[in-house]
Amino acid sequence: xxxxxxxxxxxxxxxxxxxxxxxxxxxxxxxxxxxxxxxxxxxxxxxxxxxxxxxxxxxxxxxxxxxxxxxxxxxxxxxxxxxxxxxxxxxxxxxxxxxxxxxxxxxxxxxxxxxxxxxxxxxxxxxxxxxxxxxxxxxxxxxxxxxxxxxxxxxxxxxxxxxxxxxxxxxxxxxxxxxxxxxxxxxxxxxxxxxx
Amino acid sequence: xxxxxxxxxxxxxxxxxxxxxxxxxxxxxxxxxxxxxxxxxxxxxxxxxxxxxxxxxxxxxxxxxxxxxxxxxxxxxxxxxxxxxxxxxxxxxxxxxxxxxxxxxxxxxxxxxxxxxxxxxxxxxxxxxxxxxxxxxxxxxxxxxxxxxxxxxxxxxxxxxxxxxxxxxxxxxxxxxxxxxxxxxxxxxxxxxxxxxxxxxxxxxx
Numbered sequence: 001x002x003x004x005x006x007x008x009x010x011x012x013x014x015x016x017x018x019x020x021x022x023x024x025x026x027x028x029x030x031x032x033x034x035x036x037x038x039x040x041x042x043x044x045x046x047x048x049x050x051x052x053x054x055x056x057x058x059x060x061x062x063x064x065x066x067x068x069x070x071x072x073x074x075x076x077x078x079x080x081x082x083x084x085x086x087x088x089x090x091x092x093x094x095x096x097x098x099x100x101x102x103x104x105x106x107x108x109x110x111x112x113x114x115x116x117x118x119x120x121x122x123x124x125x126x127x128x129x130x131x132x133x134x135x136x137x138x139x140x141x142x143x144x145x146x147x148x149x150x151x152x153x154x155x156x157x158x159x160x161x162x163x164x165x166x167x168x169x170x171x172x173x174x175x176x177x178x179x180x181x182x183x184x185x186x187x188x189x190x191x192x193x194x195x196x
Numbered sequence: 197x198x199x200x201x202x203x204x205x206x207x208x209x210x211x212x213x214x215x216x217x218x219x220x221x222x223x224x225x226x227x228x229x230x231x232x233x234x235x236x237x238x239x240x241x242x243x244x245x246x247x248x249x250x251x252x253x254x255x256x257x258x259x260x261x262x263x264x265x266x267x268x269x270x271x272x273x274x275x276x277x278x279x280x281x282x283x284x285x286x287x288x289x290x291x292x293x294x295x296x297x298x299x300x301x302x303x304x305x306x307x308x309x310x311x312x313x314x315x316x317x318x319x320x321x322x323x324x325x326x327x328x329x330x331x332x333x334x335x336x337x338x339x340x341x342x343x344x345x346x347x348x349x350x351x352x353x354x355x356x357x358x359x360x361x362x363x364x365x366x367x368x369x370x371x372x373x374x375x376x377x378x379x380x381x382x383x384x385x386x387x388x389x390x391x392x393x394x395x396x397x398x399x400x401x402x
Contacts, residue, residue, distance in 0.1 A: 075198045075199060075201070075202040076199075076202060077199040080199075080203060081199070081202040081203045081205070081206040082206065084203065084206045084207060084210065085206035085207075085209055085210050087210070088206075088207075088209075088210025088211060088213065088214060089210060089213060091214065092210075092213050092214050092217050095214075095217060095218060095224050096224060096225045096226070097217060097218065097223055097224055097225050097226050097229055098217050100225070100226035100354075101217065101226065108217065111213070111217075115213075159364070159366070160224075160225050161225070161226065162225075162226045162227055162352075162354035162356075162366045163226075163354050163356060164356065165356060165358060165364050166364070
């Protein structure tokens with residue numbers, strides 16, 4: 001009973017995030033800060049929760065029948081290839097041009113609405129396979145990148161995105177720096193139990 | 197081995213995405229991308245119905261053709277009190293340079309308004325405030341919304357509505373040939389370069 005409740009919640013959240021990110025795309029892309037720090041994360045989380053919802057069934061079938069399920073993922077050993085891909089895609093969404101292009105170029109829009117949930121799925125699958133050291137490495141890298149990009153946004157006197165206002169660029173900068181602080185803090189809080 | 201292959205695949209896909217999004221690692225902003233793109237591949241601009249400060253309507257492409265001079269074009273709106281003023285100052289200096297160098301017969305300046313509220317009278321007022329000499333510097337507005345949108349798209353001008361009926365927009369100097377080709381986009385900080393490019397284009401035509 002309990003086994004099946006968690007996947008249901010994860011599945012519902014995945015659907016909810018996807019519906020919000022798609023349904024409210026107009027207000028969510030009206031501001032640079034919302035576009036970068038709300039819509040993009042929602043799409044990634046949708047993929048991540050979808051993977052979480054599917055995961056118990058994957059392990060169940062692995063236990064029951066063969067190890068084929070596990071072997072099919074052995075190409076993502078320690079989650080390193082997956083985390084590498086997700087890091088690079090994360091970097092791509094910090095480039096101002098990507099945000100501008102997502103509004104006017106259908107190919108970049110597809111990269112956003114399809115690519116990001118897929119990346120979220122890969123992220124979920126990779127994090128489960130990654131030892132703490134590897135997680136720490138990728139998290140650390142992502143955080144300093146996010147903080148530096150945030151500082152560049154704050155520091156830049158001109159607009160970096162043609163579609164967004166300068167004041168909004170500052171919000172996005174502050175948001176990226178906040179993200180760089182919140183992610184490791186959240187990780188430490190989540191791992192607190194394991195350390196004690 | 198399989199792990200290594202997926203690692204290479206992930207690296208290729210990720211770096212490939214970055215390559216594609218930055219136009220081959222050359223541009224991080226849409227603004228620099230449009231400038232590079234135009235310098236590599238000049239664009240033939242669409243025709244549009246324009247109106248000038250004398251309230252006369254005309255076809256933009258035919259006017260460029262009939263005039264025969266290379267134009268340095270910028271975009272503005274007459275109620276603007278920030279970027280357009282800086283841009284106007286740069287254009288004033290260009291006007292002085294054109295007149296001082298005796299380039300009146302080969303290069304001219306055109307400021308095009310993207311604001312639907314701008315009509316003949318607004319253009320005249322703005323031209324007077326800018327000390328524009330009608331022979332060297334003309335002011336146009338675009339009449340039809342769809343054509344205005346298409347032209348702005350083609351030039352890569354993004355207009356964002358800001359508070360209090362203001363607009364925020366990207367600004368640069370656009371060198372346009374009499375044949376209606378957008379040949380080069382130059383930064384506002386380099387009016388001398390824009391003039392040089394215009395001069396070369398004009399010389400090439402003779």
